[in-house]
């Protein structure tokens with residue numbers, strides 16, 4: 001569904017991606033693991049059109065999206081939940097969700113999307129008139145995902161949704177990601193929390209200094225000695 005083939009990307013002279021190839025199959029959850037600075041966020045930037053690849057291809061449903069502006073990529077159906085819970089703190093929960101729907105052309109169906117988001121995250125319904133900045137960390141992460149869902153993604157991109165959250169909340173978030181996927185949304189997940197990410201994923205890639213070094217079914221990656229040592233605490 002979403003394919004990167006031999007992608008190189010630079011920040012000035014910094015060669016951040018050195019020939020990355022990966023595939024996200026329709027209906028799957030794919031996880032990208034990697035240490036700090038490996039280039040995980042850069043891959044998301046290239047997919048969402050914020051950073052252009054210097055060479056290589058990015059295709060979605062068999063057409064080239066590498067030259068599209070970020071808002072066009074969203075209209076195509078590739079939507080990233082705002083990184084680091086970058087919701088708008090001075091707007092209410094419902095206003096944040098409204099922002100997520102801005103690229104939609106089918107304005108009359110937006111109402112049902114609020115309902116879908118509230119079904120996944122009932123707490124957001126309770127807090128719909130509350131300023132987003134006053135939500136807890138977990139609730140802000142839920143709002144970030146909810147806001148992305150308002151754009152009706154075919155592929156949902158998530159950059160470390162578990163970052164800084166308590167283990168119980170992380171469990172909830174991963175469960176909801178699984179539910180969102182079960183309802184038909186493909187998920188591409190960047191995570192440091194390898195154990196839980198692999199537990200819900202079909203396929204996984206490991207990125208090291210701009211190159212994919214390991215890939216395979218999530219169930220196999222969990223047993224890979226190199227991955228075990230580097231990302232799973234050696235267990």
Ligand code: ATP
Pocket residue numbers: 011014016034035036037038039040041042043
């Ligand atoms: P983290 O988990 O810490 O976010 P990451 O795997 O997402 O790490 P990236 O943020 O993609 O890594 O960064 C990849 C490399 O590119 C790093 O060496 C980083 O220092 C560099 N880099 C990232 N953003 C910029 C930028 N705006 N300007 C220059 N260099 C950058």
